[in-house]
Amino acid sequence: MTKTAIAALEATGITLRYPGAAMPVLEDFDLAVAPGEIVAVLGPSGVGKSSLLRVLAGLQQPSRGAVRVGDQLLSSVHPRVALAFQDPGLLPWLTLEKNVAFGLDFKRQPRLSREVRAARVDAAIDEVGLAHARKLFPSELSGGMAQRAALARCLARKPEVLLLDEPFGALDEVTRAAMQTLLLQVTADFGAATILITHDIDEALLVADRVVLLGGTPAREIGQWRIDLPKPREDDLVELGRLRTDILFKLRATLRRI
Amino acid sequence: MTDLAQRDVSPADRDLIRPSRGRALKPILLGALGLLGLLVLWFIGTDLLPGPGSFIRRFSPFLTVASLGDLVTGSDLLTHVAVSLKRVLVGLAFAVVIGVPLGLAVGSSRPLDTATSPAFQLLRMISPLSWMPIAVMLFGLGDGAIYFLLSFAATWPILLNTAAGVRALDQRWLLLGRSLAATRTETLLRIVIPGVMGHVLTGIRLAIGISWIVLVPCEMLGVSAGLGYLILDTRDRLAYSELMAVVLVIGVIGFALDGAARALHAIWRR
Numbered sequence: 202m203t204k205t206a207i208a209a210l211e212a213t214g215i216t217l218r219y220p221g222a223a224m225p226v227l228e229d230f231d232l233a234v235a236p237g238e239i240v241a242v243l244g245p246s247g248v249g250k251s252s253l254l255r256v257l258a259g260l261q262q263p264s265r266g267a268v269r270v271g272d273q274l275l276s277s278v279h280p281r282v283a284l285a286f287q288d289p290g291l292l293p294w295l296t297l298e299k300n301v302a303f304g305l306d307f308k309r310q311p312r313l314s315r316e317v318r319a320a321r322v323d324a325a326i327d328e329v330g331l332a333h334a335r336k337l338f339p340s341e342l343s344g345g346m347a348q349r350a351a352l353a354r355c356l357a358r359k360p361e362v363l364l365l366d367e368p369f370g371a372l373d374e375v376t377r378a379a380m381q382t383l384l385l386q387v388t389a390d391f392g393a394a395t396i397l398i399t400h401d402i403d404e405a406l407l408v409a410d411r412v413v414l415l416g417g418t419p420a421r422e423i424g425q426w427r428i429d430l431p432k433p434r435e436d437d438l439v440e441l442g443r444l445r446t447d448i449l450f451k452l453r454a455t456l457r458r459i
Numbered sequence: 460m461t462d463l464a465q466r467d468v469s470p471a472d473r474d475l476i477r478p479s480r481g482r483a484l485k486p487i488l489l490g491a492l493g494l495l496g497l498l499v500l501w502f503i504g505t506d507l508l509p510g511p512g513s514f515i516r517r518f519s520p521f522l523t524v525a526s527l528g529d530l531v532t533g534s535d536l537l538t539h540v541a542v543s544l545k546r547v548l549v550g551l552a553f554a555v556v557i558g559v560p561l562g563l564a565v566g567s568s569r570p571l572d573t574a575t576s577p578a579f580q581l582l583r584m585i586s587p588l589s590w591m592p593i594a595v596m597l598f599g600l601g602d603g604a605i606y607f608l609l610s611f612a613a614t615w616p617i618l619l620n621t622a623a624g625v626r627a628l629d630q631r632w633l634l635l636g637r638s639l640a641a642t643r644t645e646t647l648l649r650i651v652i653p654g655v656m657g658h659v660l661t662g663i664r665l666a667i668g669i670s671w672i673v674l675v676p677c678e679m680l681g682v683s684a685g686l687g688y689l690i691l692d693t694r695d696r697l698a699y700s701e702l703m704a705v706v707l708v709i710g711v712i713g714f715a716l717d718g719a720a721r722a723l724h725a726i727w728r729r
Contacts, residue, residue, distance in 0.1 A: 260637055277640070284638040290631040294653045294727070303649075304639030 208233035209394035210257065210282075210362045214266035216419075217252055225264065226252045228419040234394040236361070239384070241397045241405035243448065244415030245455070250398045253415070254366050257396060258284045270362055279362075280310045283355035283393075287367040289347040291339040291354075297346075298335040301325055301353045310358070325356040328387060345376035349383065356391060363393040367400065381408050385432050402448055406441045407434055414448060416455030424451045522700035523707060530704050535689075540712065542684040546602065546677075547670045547716075550609025554666055558614045559659060562621025563651065572622065579618065587612035587673050591680065600681030605674075612673045613666035617659065624658025625651065660727055664720035671713045686712075 211233040218225035226249040234240050244250050255261040257268055259278040268275040270282055291300045302322045305313060313321070326335055329349040339347060348368060355363055365384075369377045385408055388395050399405055405412045406428065414424040426444055430437045501520050509515040530536045565572050565579075587608050594604040632654055636646045678687025686709050693702035 258638060260634070278638055280640060286631065286634075288631055290629075290635045292632060292635075292650070292653070294656070303635075304641065307639055307645050308642050309640035 207235060208269070209236045209238075209271065210234045210396070211269045212257060212266065213269075215253070215256055215263045215268070216265035217249070217256055217261065218264045225419040227256070227263075228421050230266070230415075230421060232257075232396075232413065232422075234362070234396060236394050237388060237392040238411070239388055239395040239397060239409045240411045240413060241399055241409035242413050242415060243399060243402060243405050243452070244420065245452065246400060248415050248417075249420035250400075250415060251366055253420075254284070254364050254396070254398050257362075258282055258364050260284075280358065281361040282364065283358050283360035283362070284364045285348075285351045285355050285366065285368045287370045289339075289351035291342075291347055291350055293339050296336050296338055297331060297342065297350050298322060298326065300339065300350055301357050303354060305357060321357045321359065322353075325353040328356055328390065329353045329383060343376075344372055345380065348372060348376075348380060352380075352383070352387065356387060359391070360393045363388070363391075363395040365395065365397045367398055369404065370399070370401075377404070382433065384408055402445055402452075405448075406444055408432070412444075412448060414451055414455075416452065423455055424448070517699040518703050519700070520703075523703040526698070526700040527704040527707060530701065530708070536708065539684055539686050539689045540708070543674055543678065543686045544712075546605050546609060546685065547667070547674055549606050550670050550674075551613050551663065551666060553606065553610035554613035554617050554670075555659075555663065557610065558617030558662065558666075559621050561614075562618040562659075562662075563625055563647075563655070565618070566622035566625025566628075566655070567651075579615065583615040583619070587669075588676055591677070595680070602682070604680070605677045605682065608677050609670050609673060613670045616665035616669065617662035620658045620662030620665070621655055624655030627658070628654045656727055657724070660720070660724045664717065664724060667716050667720050668713070671709075671716060675709060 213231050215227055215230040215232075216225050217227040230253065232240065242250055242253065252261065256263050257275075259268070259275045259282065262276075270279045273279070275282075291297075292303060295303065302318060304310060305318045305321065326332055329352055331346060331349055331353065334342065334346060334350075339350075342350065348371075352368070369380045372380060381404060384395070384397075387393075397405070397409065410428060412426045412428065413422055414426075415421070416423040426448065428434075428441075428444065430440060434441060498520060505515050505519045506521070565575055590608060590611060591604070594607045598604040598607055628651065632650050633646065636650045641649065674685070675687040675690065678685035679691050682688050686705060689705045690702060690709075693699070693705060
């Protein structure tokens with residue numbers, strides 16, 4: 202694997218075996234992500250992508266191996282690691298604004314004054330273009346708006362690491378394209394090391410600086426591609442098409458082995 | 460992001476299919492028609508069917524309305540209503556204080572749920588009025604026994620609905636709490652309690668209905684105020700139209716309480 206010079210997040214030798222399971226879900230997985238870098242993790246359904254993300258988020262302790270955020274060993278969730286799921290998970294009794302602010306005042310989060318918290322929430326809401334909807338409740342938001350609100354909730358924490366578990370999977374094509382553009386903008390503005398779990402090769406090719414392919418049982422890295430093309434990449438379809446074929450070929454080979 | 464923000468229109472902005480005013484009024488009109496039907500049945504049963512001079516005629520809606528006028532303009536009714544409402548509210552407050560924490564505990568622990576479920580179901584099915592002699596022995600005649608009986612009756616719907624709410628809690632919210640490093644107290648106060656509030660309000664609504672029904676017979680025992688007492692008082696004074704007026708008042712207040720509980724629930728669910 203390509204090891205970056207200054208990793209915001211570094212996972213080494215990650216093996217995850219659930220209690221009572223005959224075989225690990227993940228085995229000897231290494232990954233280092235630099236600040237501002239987007240790494241897409243691709244793989245067939247059920248391969249263990251979400252389990253990997255839970256380990257990287259500190260929600261699940263690996264059976265073997267370690268995860269570091271900066272120079273800190275991750276033993277539980279980290280205040281500067283933000284996580285977003287396919288479902289926005291907005292709390293229906295809070296307005297969008299309060300959903301974005303949710304958790305900022307928690308005891309284990311860094312102490313922030315009320316003014317700083319408010320400023321962060323404002324900046325995050327502005328970043329995702331939802332200033333006009335801040336007083337709306339989740340039931341009044343469209344799918345795309347809810348997902349942008351979930352992204353804003355992550356951004357309000359000024360994360361060093363942004364973990365996204367198929368965040369655009371439930372959106373229509375047009376909204377998804379807009380969200381991908383937003384993700385590029387957000388990563389450029391906030392400089393967070395971003396890991397995007399996706400099953401969509403095109404999405405990975407359009408936004409990621411690196412694509413990591415997971416496969417096999419137990420899952421391990423079976424391929425990695427660095428994409429040095431400038432973003433946005435809609436004009437580089439020939440080069441992207443070559444990479445796509447390459448990734449698909451490798452993915453199909455993995456599926457045949459299963 | 461302006462173009463994205465403009466294109467991605469929220470359902471709130473997209474609220475083009477508004478129900479017409481006529482359609483919104485239809486349930487109200489139908490409900491009023493049902494009440495009118497009830498009034499007509501009452502009239503037929505007390506004024507048309509019984510022969511002249513029949514005892515039943517004393518319960519006529521016309522006499523009832525006249526007595527109701529007297530009751531409402533007098534000061535006594537308000538005192539009795541206030542006493543009854545206070546008893547229901549105190550009973551409900553005790554039920555919330557007992558039922559919500561117990562419901563939270565039962566809903567979040569499968570073994571506790573399994574262990575307590577048969578006992579709760581058994582206790583729930585015993586009419587609260589069955590405890591009346593024991594309540595009087597324990598608390599004496601008066602408000603103490605009534606509070607006990609009302610709290611006992613109101614606790615079950617609140618407890619069981621709270622527990623159901625905890626079990627139905629969206630796991631993604633709990634995962635969100637974990638990912639934000641929420642402490643147990645923060646998870647309880649910021650996610651679990653607001654998350655089950657809809658169920659708690661449903662339980663409170665059911666509890667209000669049960670309390671209001673149980674209250675009247677409770678107040679027929681050794682107290683000197685309240686709507687249940689007033690029923691007995693009117694009976695003893697042979698003031699039957701007044702008795703029917705009190706029955707009507709009990710129904711209207713119960714209806715209003717249920718309406719208020721529904722409104723509270725609707726506001727929470729918006």
